[in-house]
Each structure stands twice: as C-alpha cells, then as structure tokens.
Amino acid sequence: MMGLAGRGVLVSGGTSGIGLAAAQRFLEEGCRVYITGHEPDALAAALEKLGKRGEISGQVCDVSDHQQAIAAVEAADAAVGALTVVANNAGISWREPFLQQLEVAHWDRIMAVNLRGMFSVAQAAAQLLVRAGRAGSIINMASTNALGGEEDYAHYNSSKGGVLQLTRSMAVELGPYGIRVNAICPGYIDTPLNQTIAGGLPGDFAQRYANERIPLRRVGNPEDVAAAYAFLASDDAAFVHGAVLAVDGGQVAVM
Ligand SMILES: NC(=O)c1ccc[n+]([C@@H]2O[C@H](COP(=O)([O-])OP(=O)(O)OC[C@H]3O[C@@H](n4cnc5c(N)ncnc54)[C@H](O)[C@@H]3O)[C@@H](O)[C@H]2O)c1
Structure with missing residues (x-):
C-alpha cells in the first residue's frame, strides 16, 4: 500500500483475531x-x-477505562516514534435475546468496551495528533451489525451503530486537521470471538450461515479485514474520509 512503510501504528485489541491479523499486515x-x-x-x-x-x-x-486508554495511546506514540495510524479495533460480543435475557449490566458492558472504549482511544489519539501537528488515519471497527439488526444482538448492534455515528462525527471535526476517520463493517469473520459463539450452536454454524446469508458463500478470514485496515491507513485512501467500508462477502447487498 502507498505510503505505509515506516508509519507508527496502534492496533487496539491486537492480540487476537482481526486485530492480530491487522498487526501482522502492518x-x-x-x-x-x-x-x-x-x-x-x-x-x-x-x-x-x-x-x-x-x-x-x-x-x-x-x-x-478512559485513563488506561489515554495511557496506552501515549505509550504507543513513544514506542513507535510517531503514531499516525490507529486501528481502533478492540471489541466484545455475545448472543443475548432482547426479550428474555438482555440485562442492563450486560448492555452497559458492551457499550463501555465497544462504544465508549472506542471514543476514549480515538479522542486520546486525535488530541495527540493535533498537539503534535501531525496528520493521521483513525479507523474505527464497526460491523455489519451496525447496518442491520441481527437477532439476539440488540446490545452489540446498538454499540456498533454508535461507532458509525462516532466515525462520522469525528470525520466532520477532525478533517480540517488532516486526520482521516473511517469505519470498517466486517460481516461474519472466522475469529476466536465467533468460534466461541458458534461453538455453542449445533452443526457447522459458520458454513450454514455462509450458505444462507453470504453471496460469496464463505465466511471471512481475519486477513480479509486486515487488508481493509491497511488500505484505509495508506495514502491510497488519501481522499477516503468519513466512509463506511463493508467487508462481508456481499452480505449487506442482499435484500
Ligand atoms: N469476528 C467477526 O465476525 C466480527 C465482525 C464484525 C466486527 N467485529 C469486530 O472486530 C473486532 C475484533 O473482533 P475479533 O472477532 O477479532 O475478536 P477477538 O475476540 O478475536 O479479539 C478481540 C480483541 O479485543 C480485545 N479486547 C476485548 N475486550 C477488551 C477491553 N475491554 N479492552 C481492551 N481490549 C479488549 C481482546 O484482548 C482481543 O485482542 C471487535 O470490535 C468486533 O466487534 C468482528
């Protein structure tokens, strides 16, 4: 990708799944x-x-934890020389039916990690970049669950919908500083997160899901999403700002 070599990158949630693949790609x-x-x-x-x-x-x-997020951004900046790219990736998910089961504490936890956590990392990074007079690229991890309401995921769907509006709001305010902000919406990606969820379900859930819902007839792999992170971070995406990029095998194109 154009202009990526030598950049300083923070990948939050870079220890597993999509984040680990993104770190490797960078x-x-x-x-x-x-x-x-x-x-x-x-x-x-x-x-x-x-x-x-x-x-x-x-x-x-x-x-x-807002203070931990700020400290991590500052430590990243010191470690990589000059931070200019943030893959704001950390997130959690689990199934929980809205009517029978969804508890306030669980709603709050999802929001605290998936939405407020994303805000904390993004704000700390943006403040650091503006202080340093540096342009940059912040990529927020949303989901196809931000674009439609999947059953048993009201808490998760809502947190990821919020990530899209956070992304657009950041794009409006940070564009004048040369900080590009975009969101990725992966569909079903084969990661430890989904393996845990699918593990509790009968049969080969992932393949059945692909056959029924994904036009490309396969689930994604973490490298599919890592490539989107690399593109949005690179100068190839120099005029891509406030955008929402689905990486989903065509799932949201289905009527
Ligand atoms: N797997 C999918 O199908 C899929 C689809 C759409 C979006 N996503 C999103 O992609 C991101 C990564 O998901 P994944 O499937 O790779 O999951 P994963 O469970 O494999 O990895 C999650 C990462 O987030 C980190 N994390 C979890 N809670 C955290 C917290 N409180 N503070 C800091 N880090 C925390 C973990 O340490 C880990 O590094 C998430 O935001 C997820 O919502 C995943």
Whole structure:
C-alpha cells in the first residue's frame, strides 16, 4: 500500500483475531506497530508471534477505562516514534435475546468496551495528533451489525451503530486537521470471538450461515479485514474520509 512503510501504528485489541491479523499486515507493510489487549497471556503470545515479523511492542489495556486508554495511546506514540495510524479495533460480543435475557449490566458492558472504549482511544489519539501537528488515519471497527439488526444482538448492534455515528462525527471535526476517520463493517469473520459463539450452536454454524446469508458463500478470514485496515491507513485512501467500508462477502447487498 502507498505510503505505509515506516508509519507508527496502534492496533487496539491486537492480540487476537482481526486485530492480530491487522498487526501482522502492518508489520509486513513495514510499519512500527504497538498492540494492546485485555489478557496478559494473549498479549505475551501475540508479541512473541509478531516479533518474528518486525518491530512490535504492546501493553495490557482495558479500553473501558478512559485513563488506561489515554495511557496506552501515549505509550504507543513513544514506542513507535510517531503514531499516525490507529486501528481502533478492540471489541466484545455475545448472543443475548432482547426479550428474555438482555440485562442492563450486560448492555452497559458492551457499550463501555465497544462504544465508549472506542471514543476514549480515538479522542486520546486525535488530541495527540493535533498537539503534535501531525496528520493521521483513525479507523474505527464497526460491523455489519451496525447496518442491520441481527437477532439476539440488540446490545452489540446498538454499540456498533454508535461507532458509525462516532466515525462520522469525528470525520466532520477532525478533517480540517488532516486526520482521516473511517469505519470498517466486517460481516461474519472466522475469529476466536465467533468460534466461541458458534461453538455453542449445533452443526457447522459458520458454513450454514455462509450458505444462507453470504453471496460469496464463505465466511471471512481475519486477513480479509486486515487488508481493509491497511488500505484505509495508506495514502491510497488519501481522499477516503468519513466512509463506511463493508467487508462481508456481499452480505449487506442482499435484500
Ligand atoms: N469476528 C467477526 O465476525 C466480527 C465482525 C464484525 C466486527 N467485529 C469486530 O472486530 C473486532 C475484533 O473482533 P475479533 O472477532 O477479532 O475478536 P477477538 O475476540 O478475536 O479479539 C478481540 C480483541 O479485543 C480485545 N479486547 C476485548 N475486550 C477488551 C477491553 N475491554 N479492552 C481492551 N481490549 C479488549 C481482546 O484482548 C482481543 O485482542 C471487535 O470490535 C468486533 O466487534 C468482528
């Protein structure tokens, strides 16, 4: 991708699934990369794996804690030299039927991680970039669940819908500073998150889902989404701003 080599990149939730693949892709593009994750063991394993590919460092961070998010952004900036790219990726999900089961505490947790956490990382990064007089690219992780209401995911759907409006709001305010802000909406991607969810369901849930709902007839892999992160971070996307990029095998094109 154009202009990516040498960039300083933060990938939040870079210890697993899509974030881990994104960190690897940014290393392959010649970036200096900093990852954060929620679990110390997963962070150590990811750093060891990615360390073979390039210049990588990271720390544990719970993005639902505003101060931890600010500290992680500042540590990333120090570690990578000059941070200019943020893959704002950390997120959680689980099924919970709206009518019978969805609890206020669970609603609050999803919002605290998926929406407020994304705001905390993004605001800290934007403030740092503006202070430093640096242009940059912030990519917020939404979902096809931001574009339609999947059953049993009212809490998750709502958090990701909020991410789209956060992205558009940031694009309006940060564009004049040369900070591009975009959102990615993956469909069904084969990651530990989805493997856990599908593990509790009968049969080959992923293949059935692909056959019934995805025109390309396969679920995505983390590398499919990592490529979108790399594109939106690069100079190839120099005029792409406030956009919503679906990476879903055509799922949202279905009527
Ligand atoms: N897998 C999919 O099908 C899919 C589809 C659309 C969007 N997404 C989104 O992509 C992102 C990554 O999902 P994934 O499937 O790779 O999941 P994953 O569970 O494999 O990875 C999640 C990452 O987020 C981190 N994380 C979780 N809670 C955190 C917290 N409180 N603070 C900081 N980090 C935290 C984890 O440490 C991990 O690194 C999420 O935002 C998810 O909502 C996933």
